[in-house]
Amino acid sequence: MGDLLSISSNLLYAAFVMYLIATFFFGGTIRDKKKGRSRVAGNIGIIITIIGFLSQVGYFFTRWGASGHAPVSNLFEYTTFFGMMLVFAFIILYFIYRLDLLGLFALPIAVLLIAFASMFPTELSPLVPSLQSHWLYIHVTTASLGQGILSVSFVAGLIFLIRQIDQSKSSKHTSWLEFVLYVLVATVSFIILSSTFSALNYEATFQATVNGQDTEITYELPAIVGPYEGELVSENAMSPWFYAPEWMHGQNAAMKLNTFLWSLFGGLILYGLLRLILRKRIAASIQPLLKRVNPELVDEVAYRSVAIGFPVFTLGALIFAMIWAQQAWDRFWGWDPKEVWALITFFFYAAYLHLRLSRGWQGTKSAWLAVGGFGIIMFNLIVVNLVISGLHSYA
Amino acid sequence: MNEIKCECGHINPEGTVLCQSCGKPVEGNQHIDGNDEQQLLNMRYDGTARRSQTYNRTVVDKIWNFFSSVKVGVWLIVITVIASGIGTIFPQEMYIPSTVDPATHYRDQFGILGQIYYQLGFHNLYSSWWYMILIAMIGISIVIASIDRFFPLYKVLKKQKPKRHEAFMKKQRVFGTTESSEVDITRFKQNLKNQRFKIFEQDGHILAEKNRFARWGPYVNHIGLIVFLIGALLRFVPAFYIDEFVWVREGETAVVSGTDGQYYIENKDFILETYDENDERFKEAIQKQGGPIPKNFQTDAVIYKRVGEPIPGAEPELEKVKEDSAKMNQPIKFGQFALYQASYQLNEFKEMTFKIHDKDNEDTNYGEFTVDLTDPETEYELDNGYRVEVENYFPEYELNDGEPTSVSKFPKNPAFVFSLYPPGDAQPETSFLGIGANIDASGDNQYKLGLVSFDVRDVTGLTVKKDYTLPIIALGGAIFMIGVIQGMYWNHRRIWLQPKSNGVWIAGHTNKNWFALRREIGKSIEGTHIEEPVDQHEMKS
Numbered sequence A: 001m002g003d004l005l006s007i008s009s010n011l012l013y014a015a016f017v018m019y020l021i022a023t024f025f026f027g028g029t030i031r032d033k034k035k036g037r038s039r040v041a042g043n044i045g046i047i048i049t050i051i052g053f054l055s056q057v058g059y060f061f062t063r064w065g066a067s068g069h070a071p072v073s074n075l076f077e078y079t080t081f082f083g084m085m086l087v088f089a090f091i092i093l094y095f096i097y098r099l100d101l102l103g104l105f106a107l108p109i110a111v112l113l114i115a116f117a118s119m120f121p122t123e124l125s126p127l128v129p130s131l132q133s134h135w136l137y138i139h140v141t142t143a144s145l146g147q148g149i150l151s152v153s154f155v156a157g158l159i160f161l162i163r164q165i166d167q168s169k170s171s172k173h174t175s176w177l178e179f180v181l182y183v184l185v186a187t188v189s190f191i192i193l194s195s196t197f198s199a200l201n202y203e204a205t206f207q208a209t210v211n212g213q214d215t216e217i218t219y220e221l222p223a224i225v226g227p228y229e230g231e232l233v234s235e236n237a238m239s240p241w242f243y244a245p246e247w248m249h250g251q252n253a254a255m256k257l258n259t260f261l262w263s264l265f266g267g268l269i270l271y272g273l274l275r276l277i278l279r280k281r282i283a284a285s286i287q288p289l290l291k292r293v294n295p296e297l298v299d300e301v302a303y304r305s306v307a308i309g310f311p312v313f314t315l316g317a318l319i320f321a322m323i324w325a326q327q328a329w330d331r332f333w334g335w336d337p338k339e340v341w342a343l344i345t346f347f348f349y350a351a352y353l354h355l356r357l358s359r360g361w362q363g364t365k366s367a368w369l370a371v372g373g374f375g376i377i378m379f380n381l382i383v384v385n386l387v388i389s390g391l392h393s394y395a
Numbered sequence B: 001m002n003e004i005k006c007e008c009g010h011i012n013p014e015g016t017v018l019c020q021s022c023g024k025p026v027e028g029n030q031h032i033d034g035n036d037e038q039q040l041l042n043m044r045y046d047g048t049a050r051r052s053q054t055y056n057r058t059v060v061d062k063i064w065n066f067f068s069s070v071k072v073g074v075w076l077i078v079i080t081v082i083a084s085g086i087g088t089i090f091p092q093e094m095y096i097p098s099t100v101d102p103a104t105h106y107r108d109q110f111g112i113l114g115q116i117y118y119q120l121g122f123h124n125l126y127s128s129w130w131y132m133i134l135i136a137m138i139g140i141s142i143v144i145a146s147i148d149r150f151f152p153l154y155k156v157l158k159k160q161k162p163k164r165h166e167a168f169m170k171k172q173r174v175f176g177t178t179e180s181s182e183v184d185i186t187r188f189k190q191n192l193k194n195q196r197f198k199i200f201e202q203d204g205h206i207l208a209e210k211n212r213f214a215r216w217g218p219y220v221n222h223i224g225l226i227v228f229l230i231g232a233l234l235r236f237v238p239a240f241y242i243d244e245f246v247w248v249r250e251g252e253t254a255v256v257s258g259t260d261g262q263y264y265i266e267n268k269d270f271i272l273e274t275y276d277e278n279d280e281r282f283k284e285a286i287q288k289q290g291g292p293i294p295k296n297f298q299t300d301a302v303i304y305k306r307v308g309e310p311i312p313g314a315e316p317e318l319e320k321v322k323e324d325s326a327k328m329n330q331p332i333k334f335g336q337f338a339l340y341q342a343s344y345q346l347n348e349f350k351e352m353t354f355k356i357h358d359k360d361n362e363d364t365n366y367g368e369f370t371v372d373l374t375d376p377e378t379e380y381e382l383d384n385g386y387r388v389e390v391e392n393y394f395p396e397y398e399l400n401d402g403e404p405t406s407v408s409k410f411p412k413n414p415a416f417v418f419s420l421y422p423p424g425d426a427q428p429e430t431s432f433l434g435i436g437a438n439i440d441a442s443g444d445n446q447y448k449l450g451l452v453s454f455d456v457r458d459v460t461g462l463t464v465k466k467d468y469t470l471p472i473i474a475l476g477g478a479i480f481m482i483g484v485i486q487g488m489y490w491n492h493r494r495i496w497l498q499p500k501s502n503g504v505w506i507a508g509h510t511n512k513n514w515f516a517l518r519r520e521i522g523k524s525i526e527g528t529h530i531e532e533p534v535d536q537h538e539m540k541s
Helices: A002-035 A040-067 A075-097 A100-117 A134-164 A172-199 A253-278 A282-290 A295-329 A337-359 A363-386 B059-068 B070-086 B102-119 B122-127 B129-159 B166-170 B185-194 B212-234 B283-289 B469-488 B514-524
Strands: A204-210 A213-219 B174-178 B198-202 B205-210 B241-249 B253-255 B263-274 B294-307 B317-327 B332-334 B337-358 B368-372 B379-381 B387-394 B397-400 B403-406 B415-421 B429-434 B437-440 B447-467 B493-500 B503-510
Touching (some): A002 A040, A002 A100, A075 A100, A075 A134, A075 A363, A100 A134, A100 A172, A134 A172, A134 A282, A134 A337, A134 A363, A172 A363, A295 A363, A337 B070, B070 B122, B102 B122, B122 B129, B129 B212, B166 B493, B185 B198, B185 B205, B241 B253, B241 B337, B263 B337, B263 B447, B294 B332, B317 B332, B317 B337, B387 B403, B415 B447
Antiparallel strands (some): A204 A213, B198 B205, B253 B263, B332 B337, B387 B415, B397 B403
16 A cells, blocks of 8 residues: 555656656747747647646556545645646647747746645545535536636636736736745745745644643644644743734634745745846736737637636536435535535636626736636635635645 | 628628628627727627617616526626525524524524524525525526527627728737738638638638637536536425435334325334444544444335225235335335435334332332333233322423423433222322332332333334426526536637738637637648738736
């Protein structure tokens, strides 16, 4: 069993590296185009992407073999799978439109997702009774595939916005675009910080009272914010700058806030450094590289991925979810936060389609909506799991 | 009705923007679809007359126009989305413990924001009247907007002729002219056929069309949504929907609530399994969890049906229907009912046996008695003349402001106040007995009651469901999926070809994916000497 598990993690690692390498080849297509219509870099890029994808499929099934159930049952497994579905969706749309630049942006997002996933507990966990159903595989994989395809529209929307927004003057558009890029940078900083401190085996343990019980809370990052009325017991650990207010009394609420603050600050520093080096907005620095992209084509890719992803998402995240909920919890719908946010995602993309089809929202407006849609998907993945608790909080 | 006669001879209804037959723009009506301000024609509904765009006089018109507007529909969605999001900030009332008072729970748990949340009624947001109204308005909007568009669109696509007006051709987004005497029309038609276009001809004018059915996708999926909503609405009708709960102790038989005493369930055994802590695979996760992780909840049960009419006071005559196990994800089904494993109570006390002994000597024994905790007697006569009266019984004992009370009627933490009458006329001795408590009320009792043994058993909690709305809801979901796939995975495409004295004009239209349309046009003009048309649309931003 242990062997299968280590094969599995190696395959995931291989996929991760492949995606990174493929990103560079897709990056190379920017120069390629200038020389002529050579497709070499793009072709190599997509081949490496596919090899990486197959390697990740290998990870998926070997892990399945090791645990006896499909690895989609905790935050690490789900987010990794989501990254894999994003790559799969990218491959599909690549073969429809042959847009190399899509890879340059989609693969880093997938890499970010997988790296982000690895920050959460990766050990195999058993399935509680409500999850022991074939619908676990059917519902979760379809929903995730839908989200993956919808995320491609975010990728295309982002390319569109960087390509099209007027960077000669500061505007709401440029600020929001920088904000989106800042969030991506903050995610990178979260990954760097978490892996650095975990490599150093940093721990800061607090003694605090949670729901009337004395508990030990262990931070893996230095504490900026300590738990409410907590007392630092570890030696050689930084004492917190301040303590969480009383109402943040969940077991790990203060610790999560701490991690969040670290990511924000880390993101600010990283972003600030980038700005210092580039001496202009990040989007403004990327913009010249995208000059050769046809904005109409990118716009259509964004729309097409919503058109393809919306039915898949509805089927997986709502219909299959309802069938399963009916079996497991005797009601097909229970207004659990995760369900509500799936419904919100559905409504949001329904609004996107209506605005586009009937009110002619194309180009920039449509691209912003695609970015917002991805925001909702990530909210449902991260915030609903970690902050709003409910039946689906398996993390 | 002011009908509009086009120069091609076709008679169009009032409000028409583009002639149904030849597509000629109708003078004076171009503002309706905004064509007067655009280079290109708005082809969204082929310029057909829609009720919402034609009449706006009476109240009915105004209501109709309000609900048929996509703008209004999207606003309704946006408001619903925001409201739904608010409902997830704090848990809904159904997810807070049922033993607490919501009025104080929200304040205690979430502070002032929690209290505001509660007072605004957001703790029951999804069943609030205004949320229901929002959903109902979306439903009405779906119906009206669909009727407003479907019928005109259906008619115009049915009535369209291959022969188009020049103005129509020129103002299509994809348009091109070819001046050449060598245009190979036969090859063009063959190319189109190879791409599964249907060809219609009229005096040398060609209309190639495919996937018209994709245009009906939105209307099909809207029907699905309406069916779904009707199904959801029917749950408020009691005949369609029963949602009850039944607790059954091991070894007991209980009537299944919600079945009018028709069905009974016997709980043979309740099983709770947990994962093995030494399991190689899950060791780490179980350690992290800090406690056992459940693997299975299961009730082995027998379902009985009552035979004949119920007679008050008489034991019902039961007939076995089936023996089955209810697990998570595997309900027991019988008749129209389903029983779902929903809850359990481990080790509920069944009976307790006490003995009477001297206060100072536990080895003495003046007699024993056994109390059935679900049905205790008021007094117990012992063989040797001792008598014990049950003064008070607290099935789930808790000390509340110094007063002993019972939180529930379930014997989870039983406690008693006993009065012991020794033989003869001696004064009774009162004592309080609970788990881990044995209090002498007066302090000078001679005897003492002691717990000798007890029996426990598990209780299972099952939800009882009867739901006739499920097939309707499933049908709605299925129709929705068909419609949405029909509309999203196929694209309606049309290509027009118009013969000119020297050459041809070509124009194309699709409801989406213009790149793909241009690719198809590119393929269909291969080897025909027709020049590639251009995309006249300019992306502004």
